[in-house]
Amino acid sequence: MTTRRNFITKSILGGAAVAVSGSAMAMPAKSYRKIIGANDRLKVAIAGLGRRVGAYIEPVALKSANVELRYLCDVMESQREKALKNFTEHIDYTPKTANDIRKVLDDKNVDVLLNATPDHWHTPGSIMAMKAGKHVYVEKPCSHDMNENEMLVAAAKKFDKVVQMGNQQRSSNHTIELMKEIHAGAIGKPYKAVAFYVNSRGPVPVQKKAPIPQGLDWELWQGPAVHRDYTSETWDYNWHWYGWNYGTAEAGNNGTHELDVARWALQVEFPQHARVEAGKRQFKDDGWEMYDSMEATFSFPDNKIIQWDGKSRNGYNTYGAGRGTIIYGSEGAAFVDRGRYEMTDRSGKIIKEKIAGSNEAGTALGGGGDTTTAHVVNFFNTVRGTEKLQAPIDDAAISMAMVHYANLAYRTRKDFAIDEKTGRIYDRDAMALWSREYEKGWKPQV
DSSP states (O other): HHHHHHHHHHHHHHTOOOOSSSSSGOOOOOHHHHTTTTOOOOOEEEEEEEETTGGGGHHHHGGOEEEEEEEEEEEEEHHHHHHHHHHHHTTSEEEEOEEEEHHHHTEEEEEEEEOOOOHHHHHHHHHHHTTOOOOEEEEEEOOOHHHHHHHHHHHHHHHOOEEEOOGGGGGHHHHHHHHHHTTTTTTBBBEEEEEEEEEOOOOOOOOOOOOOOTTTHHHHEEEEEEEOOOOOTTTTGGGGGGGGGTTOOOOOIIIHHHHHHHHHTTTTOOOOEEEEEEEESOOOOOOOOOSEEEEEEEEEGEEEEEEHHHHHHHOOOSSSSEEHHHHHHHTTEEEOOOSSSEEEETTSEEEEEEEOHHHHHSSSSSOOHHHHHHHHHHHHHHHSSSSSSSSSSSHHHOOOOOOHHHHHHHHOOOOEEEEETTOOOOOOOOOOOOOSSOTTOOOOOO
Protein backbone atom coordinates (compact mmCIF):
# COMPACT_ATOMS: atom_id res chain seq x y z
CA MET A 1 0.00 0.00 0.00
CA THR A 2 2.90 2.33 0.67
CA THR A 3 4.20 1.82 -2.86
CA ARG A 4 0.78 2.51 -4.34
CA ARG A 5 0.34 5.58 -2.16
CA ASN A 6 3.66 6.98 -3.38
CA PHE A 7 2.46 6.52 -6.95
CA ILE A 8 -0.85 8.22 -6.18
CA THR A 9 0.88 11.07 -4.42
CA LYS A 10 3.11 11.70 -7.44
CA SER A 11 -0.01 11.75 -9.62
CA ILE A 12 -1.69 14.25 -7.30
CA LEU A 13 1.28 16.53 -7.36
CA GLY A 14 1.16 16.70 -11.13
CA GLY A 15 -1.71 19.19 -10.74
CA ALA A 16 -0.30 21.10 -7.81
CA ALA A 17 2.12 23.33 -9.76
CA VAL A 18 5.11 22.25 -7.70
CA ALA A 19 8.04 19.95 -8.30
CA VAL A 20 8.96 17.87 -5.27
CA SER A 21 10.46 14.46 -4.60
CA GLY A 22 10.46 11.98 -1.75
CA SER A 23 8.03 11.82 1.15
CA ALA A 24 8.45 13.62 4.46
CA MET A 25 6.09 11.04 5.93
CA ALA A 26 8.33 8.19 4.80
CA MET A 27 11.57 9.71 6.07
CA PRO A 28 13.54 7.45 8.40
CA ALA A 29 13.41 8.46 12.06
CA LYS A 30 17.06 9.47 12.07
CA SER A 31 16.31 12.20 9.50
CA TYR A 32 14.06 14.02 11.96
CA ARG A 33 16.79 13.92 14.58
CA LYS A 34 18.89 16.15 12.34
CA ILE A 35 16.28 18.83 12.99
CA ILE A 36 15.08 18.15 16.52
CA GLY A 37 16.78 15.91 19.06
CA ALA A 38 14.92 12.83 20.27
CA ASN A 39 14.96 14.18 23.82
CA ASP A 40 14.56 17.88 23.07
CA ARG A 41 11.61 19.84 24.37
CA LEU A 42 9.30 20.89 21.54
CA LYS A 43 8.08 24.48 21.47
CA VAL A 44 4.38 24.44 20.60
CA ALA A 45 1.85 27.02 19.43
CA ILE A 46 -1.90 26.47 19.24
CA ALA A 47 -3.94 28.48 16.74
CA GLY A 48 -7.72 28.38 17.15
CA LEU A 49 -8.96 28.34 20.73
CA GLY A 50 -12.61 27.42 20.28
CA ARG A 51 -14.38 24.26 21.36
CA ARG A 52 -11.58 21.92 20.33
CA VAL A 53 -8.82 23.55 22.37
CA GLY A 54 -9.64 21.64 25.57
CA ALA A 55 -8.56 18.44 23.84
CA TYR A 56 -4.97 19.74 23.77
CA ILE A 57 -4.59 20.40 27.48
CA GLU A 58 -3.68 16.84 28.40
CA PRO A 59 -1.12 16.15 25.63
CA VAL A 60 0.54 19.52 26.24
CA ALA A 61 0.57 19.17 30.03
CA LEU A 62 1.87 15.59 30.12
CA LYS A 63 5.41 15.53 31.49
CA SER A 64 6.20 12.61 29.21
CA ALA A 65 5.18 14.67 26.15
CA ASN A 66 8.09 17.03 26.91
CA VAL A 67 6.66 20.12 25.23
CA GLU A 68 6.49 23.80 26.08
CA LEU A 69 3.42 25.77 25.11
CA ARG A 70 4.77 29.05 23.74
CA TYR A 71 1.63 30.62 22.26
CA LEU A 72 -2.13 30.53 22.48
CA CYS A 73 -3.43 32.28 19.36
CA ASP A 74 -6.96 33.29 18.46
CA VAL A 75 -8.69 36.23 16.82
CA MET A 76 -11.21 36.45 19.69
CA GLU A 77 -9.95 38.07 22.88
CA SER A 78 -12.30 36.18 25.19
CA GLN A 79 -11.14 32.85 23.82
CA ARG A 80 -7.50 33.75 24.38
CA GLU A 81 -8.27 34.69 27.97
CA LYS A 82 -10.31 31.56 28.64
CA ALA A 83 -7.71 29.23 27.10
CA LEU A 84 -4.89 30.88 29.05
CA LYS A 85 -6.79 30.40 32.31
CA ASN A 86 -7.55 26.75 31.53
CA PHE A 87 -4.01 25.86 30.48
CA THR A 88 -2.28 27.58 33.38
CA GLU A 89 -4.26 25.39 35.75
CA HIS A 90 -2.36 22.42 34.31
CA ILE A 91 1.12 23.80 33.56
CA ASP A 92 3.55 25.69 35.81
CA TYR A 93 4.38 28.54 33.40
CA THR A 94 2.49 31.13 31.38
CA PRO A 95 2.44 30.97 27.57
CA LYS A 96 2.13 34.09 25.46
CA THR A 97 -1.15 35.01 23.81
CA ALA A 98 -1.47 36.38 20.29
CA ASN A 99 -4.18 37.62 17.97
CA ASP A 100 -2.36 37.08 14.67
CA ILE A 101 -1.06 33.68 13.59
CA ARG A 102 1.55 35.40 11.43
CA LYS A 103 3.21 36.85 14.52
CA VAL A 104 3.36 33.38 16.06
CA LEU A 105 4.85 31.80 12.95
CA ASP A 106 7.52 34.50 12.78
CA ASP A 107 8.94 33.22 16.07
CA LYS A 108 11.82 30.93 15.10
CA ASN A 109 11.67 29.28 18.52
CA VAL A 110 8.33 27.64 17.68
CA ASP A 111 8.78 24.08 16.38
CA VAL A 112 5.18 22.94 16.04
CA LEU A 113 1.78 24.39 15.17
CA LEU A 114 -1.41 22.74 16.39
CA ASN A 115 -3.89 24.13 13.87
CA ALA A 116 -7.44 24.13 15.24
CA THR A 117 -8.73 27.12 13.28
CA PRO A 118 -11.98 27.00 11.23
CA ASP A 119 -12.00 24.91 8.04
CA HIS A 120 -11.19 27.77 5.67
CA TRP A 121 -7.93 28.36 7.57
CA HIS A 122 -6.70 24.75 7.77
CA THR A 123 -4.68 24.48 4.58
CA PRO A 124 -3.60 28.14 4.27
CA GLY A 125 -2.52 28.28 7.92
CA SER A 126 -0.72 24.96 7.70
CA ILE A 127 1.18 25.97 4.57
CA MET A 128 2.16 29.27 6.19
CA ALA A 129 3.47 27.28 9.15
CA MET A 130 5.50 24.90 7.00
CA LYS A 131 7.03 27.79 5.08
CA ALA A 132 8.06 29.21 8.45
CA GLY A 133 9.77 25.94 9.34
CA LYS A 134 7.09 24.43 11.60
CA HIS A 135 5.73 20.90 11.75
CA VAL A 136 1.92 20.82 11.73
CA TYR A 137 -0.87 18.92 13.42
CA VAL A 138 -3.98 20.06 11.55
CA GLU A 139 -7.48 19.25 12.68
CA LYS A 140 -9.95 17.67 10.32
CA PRO A 141 -10.89 18.54 7.68
CA CYS A 142 -7.29 19.11 6.64
CA SER A 143 -8.46 20.93 3.52
CA HIS A 144 -11.41 22.99 2.34
CA ASP A 145 -11.47 21.58 -1.21
CA MET A 146 -9.59 19.22 -3.51
CA ASN A 147 -7.11 21.83 -4.69
CA GLU A 148 -6.11 22.52 -1.09
CA ASN A 149 -5.93 18.79 -0.49
CA GLU A 150 -3.27 18.52 -3.17
CA MET A 151 -1.46 21.64 -2.01
CA LEU A 152 -1.19 20.40 1.57
CA VAL A 153 0.44 17.12 0.50
CA ALA A 154 2.74 19.03 -1.84
CA ALA A 155 3.79 21.46 0.89
CA ALA A 156 4.58 18.68 3.38
CA LYS A 157 6.93 17.16 0.84
CA LYS A 158 8.47 20.37 -0.43
CA PHE A 159 9.22 21.75 3.04
CA ASP A 160 10.07 18.34 4.48
CA LYS A 161 7.72 18.65 7.44
CA VAL A 162 5.83 16.21 9.62
CA VAL A 163 2.10 16.79 9.05
CA GLN A 164 -0.64 14.80 10.76
CA MET A 165 -4.40 15.23 10.43
CA GLY A 166 -6.61 15.06 13.50
CA ASN A 167 -8.31 11.81 12.51
CA GLN A 168 -7.55 10.58 16.00
CA GLN A 169 -9.19 7.17 15.72
CA ARG A 170 -6.06 6.10 13.86
CA SER A 171 -4.41 6.17 17.31
CA SER A 172 -7.20 4.24 19.03
CA ASN A 173 -5.77 0.98 20.39
CA HIS A 174 -8.98 -1.03 20.08
CA THR A 175 -9.53 0.25 16.53
CA ILE A 176 -5.95 -0.66 15.58
CA GLU A 177 -6.54 -4.12 17.07
CA LEU A 178 -9.75 -4.61 15.08
CA MET A 179 -8.10 -3.49 11.84
CA LYS A 180 -5.38 -6.11 12.32
CA GLU A 181 -8.07 -8.75 12.84
CA ILE A 182 -9.98 -7.70 9.74
CA HIS A 183 -6.88 -7.52 7.58
CA ALA A 184 -5.87 -10.97 8.81
CA GLY A 185 -9.18 -12.40 7.55
CA ALA A 186 -11.26 -12.57 10.73
CA ILE A 187 -14.47 -11.70 8.84
CA GLY A 188 -13.35 -13.05 5.49
CA LYS A 189 -12.85 -10.63 2.64
CA PRO A 190 -14.14 -7.14 3.54
CA TYR A 191 -16.31 -5.78 0.75
CA LYS A 192 -18.50 -3.02 2.19
CA ALA A 193 -18.37 -0.44 4.98
CA VAL A 194 -21.11 1.85 6.24
CA ALA A 195 -19.85 4.98 7.97
CA PHE A 196 -22.47 6.92 9.90
CA TYR A 197 -23.06 9.95 12.11
CA VAL A 198 -26.33 10.87 13.81
CA ASN A 199 -27.12 14.07 15.71
CA SER A 200 -30.13 16.18 16.63
CA ARG A 201 -28.78 19.67 16.05
CA GLY A 202 -31.43 22.36 16.33
CA PRO A 203 -32.30 25.30 14.10
CA VAL A 204 -29.73 27.99 13.47
CA PRO A 205 -30.52 31.71 13.10
CA VAL A 206 -31.02 33.27 9.70
CA GLN A 207 -27.99 35.46 9.06
CA LYS A 208 -28.52 39.18 9.57
CA LYS A 209 -26.00 42.00 9.40
CA ALA A 210 -24.87 42.77 12.93
CA PRO A 211 -22.17 44.59 14.88
CA ILE A 212 -18.89 42.69 15.13
CA PRO A 213 -18.73 41.04 18.57
CA GLN A 214 -16.48 42.82 21.06
CA GLY A 215 -12.93 41.50 20.97
CA LEU A 216 -13.25 39.75 17.59
CA ASP A 217 -10.86 40.56 14.73
CA TRP A 218 -13.43 39.78 12.03
CA GLU A 219 -11.16 40.57 9.08
CA LEU A 220 -8.46 38.24 10.36
CA TRP A 221 -11.04 35.56 11.25
CA GLN A 222 -12.06 35.55 7.59
CA GLY A 223 -8.42 35.56 6.46
CA PRO A 224 -8.21 33.58 3.20
CA ALA A 225 -12.01 33.40 2.73
CA VAL A 226 -13.73 36.04 0.61
CA HIS A 227 -14.44 38.92 3.00
CA ARG A 228 -17.92 40.24 3.73
CA ASP A 229 -19.77 42.18 6.40
CA TYR A 230 -20.30 40.42 9.70
CA THR A 231 -23.58 38.58 10.17
CA SER A 232 -24.91 37.46 13.52
CA GLU A 233 -23.96 34.04 14.87
CA THR A 234 -21.32 33.42 12.19
CA TRP A 235 -17.99 33.23 14.03
CA ASP A 236 -19.17 30.97 16.87
CA TYR A 237 -19.61 27.52 15.26
CA ASN A 238 -22.49 28.32 12.89
CA TRP A 239 -19.99 29.16 10.16
CA HIS A 240 -20.10 25.39 9.57
CA TRP A 241 -23.55 25.74 8.03
CA TYR A 242 -23.41 29.23 6.51
CA GLY A 243 -22.30 28.44 2.98
CA TRP A 244 -19.13 27.17 1.33
CA ASN A 245 -17.00 30.25 1.97
CA TYR A 246 -16.03 28.91 5.39
CA GLY A 247 -17.29 25.39 6.07
CA THR A 248 -17.34 21.92 4.53
CA ALA A 249 -20.77 20.84 5.89
CA GLU A 250 -21.29 17.75 8.05
CA ALA A 251 -19.28 15.48 5.77
CA GLY A 252 -16.23 17.61 6.50
CA ASN A 253 -17.16 18.28 10.08
CA ASN A 254 -17.72 14.66 11.13
CA GLY A 255 -17.78 12.38 8.09
CA THR A 256 -14.02 12.67 7.76
CA HIS A 257 -13.55 10.47 10.83
CA GLU A 258 -15.84 7.57 9.92
CA LEU A 259 -14.99 7.59 6.22
CA ASP A 260 -11.33 7.31 7.20
CA VAL A 261 -12.04 4.26 9.37
CA ALA A 262 -14.06 2.69 6.54
CA ARG A 263 -11.27 3.18 4.02
CA TRP A 264 -8.74 1.84 6.52
CA ALA A 265 -10.82 -1.31 7.03
CA LEU A 266 -11.32 -1.99 3.32
CA GLN A 267 -7.70 -1.07 2.43
CA VAL A 268 -8.81 1.08 -0.49
CA GLU A 269 -7.58 4.39 -1.83
CA PHE A 270 -9.34 6.67 -4.34
CA PRO A 271 -12.82 5.51 -5.41
CA GLN A 272 -13.90 5.04 -9.00
CA HIS A 273 -17.33 6.60 -8.64
CA ALA A 274 -19.29 8.82 -6.24
CA ARG A 275 -23.06 9.12 -5.92
CA VAL A 276 -24.98 11.27 -3.42
CA GLU A 277 -28.52 11.88 -2.25
CA ALA A 278 -28.67 14.85 0.09
CA GLY A 279 -30.75 17.84 1.08
CA LYS A 280 -31.97 20.14 3.82
CA ARG A 281 -34.71 18.11 5.51
CA GLN A 282 -35.28 19.80 8.88
CA PHE A 283 -36.18 23.38 9.89
CA LYS A 284 -36.73 24.42 6.30
CA ASP A 285 -36.90 28.16 7.05
CA ASP A 286 -33.90 28.52 9.36
CA GLY A 287 -30.43 29.80 8.44
CA TRP A 288 -28.83 26.43 7.62
CA GLU A 289 -27.60 26.76 4.02
CA MET A 290 -26.33 23.24 3.27
CA TYR A 291 -27.67 19.71 3.41
CA ASP A 292 -28.42 18.34 6.85
CA SER A 293 -28.98 14.79 5.61
CA MET A 294 -26.74 12.90 3.21
CA GLU A 295 -26.34 9.40 1.86
CA ALA A 296 -23.23 8.94 -0.26
CA THR A 297 -21.96 5.83 -2.03
CA PHE A 298 -18.38 5.36 -3.21
CA SER A 299 -17.45 2.48 -5.49
CA PHE A 300 -13.91 1.09 -5.48
CA PRO A 301 -11.93 -1.45 -7.46
CA ASP A 302 -12.51 -5.13 -6.62
CA ASN A 303 -16.22 -4.46 -6.14
CA LYS A 304 -15.77 -2.75 -2.76
CA ILE A 305 -18.20 -0.09 -1.51
CA ILE A 306 -18.20 2.56 1.20
CA GLN A 307 -21.43 4.31 2.16
CA TRP A 308 -21.77 7.45 4.27
CA ASP A 309 -25.00 8.08 6.17
CA GLY A 310 -24.92 11.47 7.83
CA LYS A 311 -27.95 12.86 9.64
CA SER A 312 -27.21 16.18 11.35
CA ARG A 313 -30.67 17.06 12.67
CA ASN A 314 -32.65 13.83 12.95
CA GLY A 315 -31.53 11.78 15.92
CA TYR A 316 -33.20 8.50 14.99
CA ASN A 317 -30.94 5.75 16.31
CA THR A 318 -30.54 3.77 13.07
CA TYR A 319 -27.39 1.88 13.99
CA GLY A 320 -27.50 1.72 17.79
CA ALA A 321 -24.83 4.40 18.23
CA GLY A 322 -24.34 8.07 17.49
CA ARG A 323 -21.42 7.45 15.18
CA GLY A 324 -19.30 4.54 13.99
CA THR A 325 -18.45 2.19 11.14
CA ILE A 326 -19.88 -1.18 10.15
CA ILE A 327 -17.69 -3.44 8.03
CA TYR A 328 -19.13 -6.39 6.10
CA GLY A 329 -17.02 -9.36 5.03
CA SER A 330 -17.59 -12.60 3.20
CA GLU A 331 -17.56 -14.54 6.49
CA GLY A 332 -18.91 -12.03 8.99
CA ALA A 333 -19.12 -8.39 10.00
CA ALA A 334 -17.69 -5.91 12.47
CA PHE A 335 -18.72 -2.70 14.19
CA VAL A 336 -16.38 -0.11 15.69
CA ASP A 337 -16.80 3.27 17.32
CA ARG A 338 -14.67 5.32 19.66
CA GLY A 339 -15.38 3.11 22.66
CA ARG A 340 -15.69 -0.48 21.49
CA TYR A 341 -15.74 -3.02 18.72
CA GLU A 342 -17.45 -6.31 18.01
CA MET A 343 -17.03 -8.96 15.35
CA THR A 344 -19.68 -11.45 14.31
CA ASP A 345 -19.72 -14.56 12.18
CA ARG A 346 -21.93 -14.82 9.12
CA SER A 347 -24.93 -15.84 11.24
CA GLY A 348 -24.59 -12.68 13.34
CA LYS A 349 -23.17 -14.40 16.42
CA ILE A 350 -20.58 -12.32 18.26
CA ILE A 351 -17.19 -14.01 18.03
CA LYS A 352 -15.12 -11.25 19.62
CA GLU A 353 -15.80 -7.94 21.29
CA LYS A 354 -13.91 -5.34 23.25
CA ILE A 355 -15.01 -2.41 25.34
CA ALA A 356 -12.07 -0.06 25.37
CA GLY A 357 -13.12 2.21 28.21
CA SER A 358 -12.04 5.18 26.13
CA ASN A 359 -13.20 8.62 27.23
CA GLU A 360 -12.95 10.06 23.72
CA ALA A 361 -16.03 12.18 23.01
CA GLY A 362 -18.47 11.03 20.35
CA THR A 363 -21.06 13.56 19.21
CA ALA A 364 -20.41 16.21 21.87
CA LEU A 365 -19.16 19.56 20.58
CA GLY A 366 -15.42 19.99 20.92
CA GLY A 367 -14.58 16.45 21.87
CA GLY A 368 -11.22 15.32 23.11
CA GLY A 369 -10.08 12.46 25.30
CA ASP A 370 -7.49 9.73 25.52
CA THR A 371 -7.47 8.94 21.80
CA THR A 372 -6.82 12.56 20.86
CA THR A 373 -4.06 12.65 23.46
CA ALA A 374 -2.45 9.55 21.97
CA HIS A 375 -2.72 11.00 18.45
CA VAL A 376 -1.12 14.32 19.39
CA VAL A 377 1.65 12.60 21.36
CA ASN A 378 2.29 10.32 18.37
CA PHE A 379 2.75 13.48 16.30
CA PHE A 380 5.14 15.00 18.84
CA ASN A 381 7.23 11.84 18.96
CA THR A 382 7.34 11.58 15.17
CA VAL A 383 8.70 15.12 15.00
CA ARG A 384 11.45 13.91 17.35
CA GLY A 385 12.03 10.83 15.20
CA THR A 386 11.07 8.22 17.78
CA GLU A 387 7.77 7.11 16.21
CA LYS A 388 5.99 7.03 12.86
CA LEU A 389 2.81 8.97 12.13
CA GLN A 390 -0.48 7.15 12.55
CA ALA A 391 -2.13 9.44 9.98
CA PRO A 392 0.47 10.87 7.58
CA ILE A 393 -1.01 13.60 5.48
CA ASP A 394 -0.47 11.87 2.13
CA ASP A 395 -2.74 9.03 3.30
CA ALA A 396 -5.17 11.17 5.31
CA ALA A 397 -5.71 13.37 2.26
CA ILE A 398 -7.12 10.38 0.37
CA SER A 399 -9.79 9.95 3.05
CA MET A 400 -10.35 13.70 2.93
CA ALA A 401 -10.94 13.46 -0.81
CA MET A 402 -14.04 11.34 -0.18
CA VAL A 403 -15.56 14.24 1.79
CA HIS A 404 -14.86 16.61 -1.06
CA TYR A 405 -16.35 14.21 -3.62
CA ALA A 406 -19.51 13.96 -1.53
CA ASN A 407 -19.81 17.74 -1.31
CA LEU A 408 -19.09 18.17 -5.01
CA ALA A 409 -21.75 15.62 -5.94
CA TYR A 410 -24.26 17.45 -3.74
CA ARG A 411 -23.37 20.88 -5.13
CA THR A 412 -23.50 19.77 -8.78
CA ARG A 413 -26.48 17.44 -8.26
CA LYS A 414 -24.55 14.81 -10.21
CA ASP A 415 -22.78 11.57 -9.65
CA PHE A 416 -19.44 11.19 -11.41
CA ALA A 417 -16.56 8.90 -12.24
CA ILE A 418 -13.16 9.35 -10.59
CA ASP A 419 -9.69 8.38 -11.75
CA GLU A 420 -8.69 5.80 -9.14
CA LYS A 421 -4.99 6.57 -9.68
CA THR A 422 -4.99 10.37 -9.53
CA GLY A 423 -8.24 11.23 -7.77
CA ARG A 424 -9.30 13.55 -10.61
CA ILE A 425 -12.98 13.74 -11.59
CA TYR A 426 -14.48 13.00 -14.98
CA ASP A 427 -17.03 15.80 -14.81
CA ARG A 428 -16.58 19.39 -15.97
CA ASP A 429 -19.03 20.91 -13.47
CA ALA A 430 -17.41 19.13 -10.53
CA MET A 431 -13.93 20.11 -11.67
CA ALA A 432 -15.10 23.74 -11.84
CA LEU A 433 -15.49 23.52 -8.05
CA TRP A 434 -12.10 21.84 -7.55
CA SER A 435 -10.79 25.00 -5.84
CA ARG A 436 -12.32 28.03 -4.17
CA GLU A 437 -12.08 31.78 -4.45
CA TYR A 438 -9.75 33.56 -2.01
CA GLU A 439 -9.61 37.06 -0.62
CA LYS A 440 -7.04 39.08 -2.58
CA GLY A 441 -3.54 38.52 -1.25
CA TRP A 442 -4.48 35.41 0.75
CA LYS A 443 -4.27 32.62 -1.82
CA PRO A 444 -1.84 29.99 -0.52
CA GLN A 445 1.20 29.21 -2.65
CA VAL A 446 3.51 26.19 -2.46
